[in-house]
Amino acid sequence: METYTVTVEPIGAEIECRGDQTVLDACLREGVWLPHACTHGTCGTCKAQVLDGELDLGDASPYALLDSERDEGVALLCVATPRSDVTIEGEVDVEEGVDVHPVRDYTGTVVELADIAPTVRRLRLELDRPIPFNPGQYVQLTTPAGETRPYSLAVAPADATTIELHVKRSPEGAATEGWIFKDLAVGDTVPVSGPYGQFFLRPARDEPILMLAGGTGLAPMKAMLRHIETLGSGHEVVLYHGVPGAADLYEHDWLQEFAETHDWFTYRPALSQEEHEGRTGRVPAMLAQDYPRASGNVAYICGSPAFVGDTMKALMKARLFPRNIYREDFFDSA
Ligand code: FES
Structure with a gap:
């Protein structure tokens, strides 16, 4: 398989990329951290301008990459493969104090x-x-x-x-x-x-943390909680876990015990179809009741796109702005 050189501007990094390898994959393996989320051509996060050369645009969703953008030389790097040496211009994500781990x-x-x-x-x-x-x-x-x-x-x-x-x-x-x-x-x-992914704990931020998980969106929150525990905390954390009924509340016993043994942590199950401790309702509705003003917090949201969208709206209504919100949309991975 032929190998091409991908030049990433504005940093001028030169990366070798096979003809059957996506540009994003080649960059992430070299520690050049380009924005990405779904890695399947559906969310549009990895959009970049092709300045020179030819890319096969691959399986880019027509909703994530519009015809007009294709005409202007825009590509989704998570599905695009090189057909020649190429130069792209991307937003290279280097956040201060954040470790970059190559894929x-x-x-x-x-x-x-x-x-x-x-x-x-x-x-x-x-x-x-x-x-x-x-x-x-x-x-x-x-x-x-x-x-x-x-x-x-x-x-x-x-x-x-x-x-x-x-x-x-x-x-x-x-x-x-x-x-x-x-x-x-x-x-x-x-x-x-x-x-992969840019949804991760920013330990340098010292605001109280709101973790808002829908269904298996609990998984990354568990990783963050475990990590905060190893750091010795300093972070106050409130976790809402939204599921339909009590049977869907997995990790419930562990979270209850974790809350009892760590005074910095509060656990709030949110059942949309049943009552729990006198309350019922989805996470966005509970947030609206509990946080008429959410400013001063930092929030991490993970779940289905509908869950993430509605929870974002509830937080913004409570005056927490996007710079204080990190989100991960779980597209159904079937
Ligand atoms: Fe979602 Fe590329 S990362 S479209």
């Missing part, structure tokens, strides 16, 4: 598969070596069919040899219904790559 490949051996809610399975994999990451980031698993699926890490970086993932079953999903909830067994090996 690497690992082999994971399944050590546990456990059903922890009616539609959620916990998968533990022992890696061939520890994976460095920031708490909140995700990895990609490669399915037997050669497709990749993203899952957030639910362990602290200090425990990074045996990783934990929370997998939501998706009806007829090739990776979940057809693999993780079916054939995958303890002892199997799974290709893992990572870390």
Whole structure:
């Protein structure tokens, strides 16, 4: 396979990229941290201008990359592959005080598969070596069919040899219904790559933290909580976990105990279809009641796009602005 040189402006980094490799993948493996979220051509976060050369635009969603943008030489780097040497102009993400961990490949051996809610399975994999990451980031698993699926890490970086993932079953999903909830067994090996994503704890921020999780959006919050615990805290944290009913509240016992043993942590389940401790309702509605003003906090939101969108709106109504909000939209990974 031919290899091309990708030049990333404005930093002038020169990166080797195979013709079958996405530009984003090549950059992340070299530690050039370009913005990205879904890594599947659907969210538009990795948009960049092609200044010179030719890219195959790959499987870019027409909603994430409009025809007019294609005409202007814009590409989604997570699905674009080079056809010649290229120069792109991207927003290179270097946040002060944040460690950049290049993407690497690992082999994971399944050590546990456990059903922890009616539609959620916990998968533990022992890696061939520890994976460095920031708490909140995700990895990609490669399915037997050669497709990749993203899952957030639910362990602290200090425990990074045996990783934990929370997998939501998706009806007829090739990776979940057809693999993780079916054939995958303890002892199997799974290709893992990572870390990916910009949703992670900013330990330098010392405001009180609001963690707002919908369903398996709890996984990155668990990683952050575990990490804050290893830091010895200093952070005050309130976690809302939104699910339909009590049966869907996974990690409930652990979170209750964690709240009892850590005075900096408060746990608030939010059940949309049942009552819990005298309250019922989705996370955005509970937030509106509990935080008429949310300014002075920093918020981390993770869940479905609808959950994240509604929770963002509730926070902004309470005068918490986007610079104080970090979000991760979980697109159904089926
Ligand atoms: Fe590329 Fe989402 S479209 S990261």
